[in-house]
Amino acid sequence: MTAIPVPFSGAPRVNLMPRTEVARRERDQLVRLWVWIVLGAIVVAVLIIAGAFAFKFFADQRLVAEQARTTALLTEIASLSEVSQALATESELTDFRTDAMATDLAWTPVIGKITGILPSDTTLTGVDLAVGGVPVGDDPALEQGLVGTVTFDSPTPIDIVPLIRSLRGVEGVLYADGQSVTSSQVSSGRYSYLLTVEFDQTVYSNEYAAEEGGE
Structure with missing residues (x-):
């Protein structure tokens, strides 16, 4: 090996x-x-x-x-809490005034519209008008704002129909009714007439209405 x-x-x-x-x-x-x-x-x-x-x-x-x-x-x-409270109180009072004065109106223009259609020798002797509701619609000319009766007298009889038509044509008048017209000779020799009339809400002053875009 x-x-x-x-x-x-x-x-x-x-x-x-x-x-x-x-x-x-x-x-x-x-x-x-x-x-x-x-x-x-x-x-x-x-x-x-x-x-x-x-x-x-x-x-x-x-x-x-x-x-x-x-x-x-x-x-x-x-x-700032006191300021906030004051502003809140002011807002509440403003809202309250807006609601309370929503039907505020100037009476002088209303009376002027009525007397404007009366004959020269006719005298307005009585006004019994009450304000209507609070404005709720967009067009105040369609809402009832003032309704009641007016009384006037004349030394001579007058044709009441043309007078009612003239009243119906007054701006702001929604309705004038001649059915309740009364004529009577009084002791002084004058004639008394009674008409019912209804104005729209354009007679309201809107002085205290809430501002657009405001609270």
């Missing part, structure tokens, strides 16, 4: 270290590795905790600033 020569390169070496020492060194190396891993984990945890505390700190600072701003705003609002 022919022996196969074993190739060698360099000088031969022999590991004379006991296996127990090799195992110990391996254990030491493994322990050091785990120590570094644990230390790294601790450092990461500390950084995370520090970051959380820093975030909470800045959040608390912002919260304190917002609370201070809120307190300042509440103080300003409280200082």
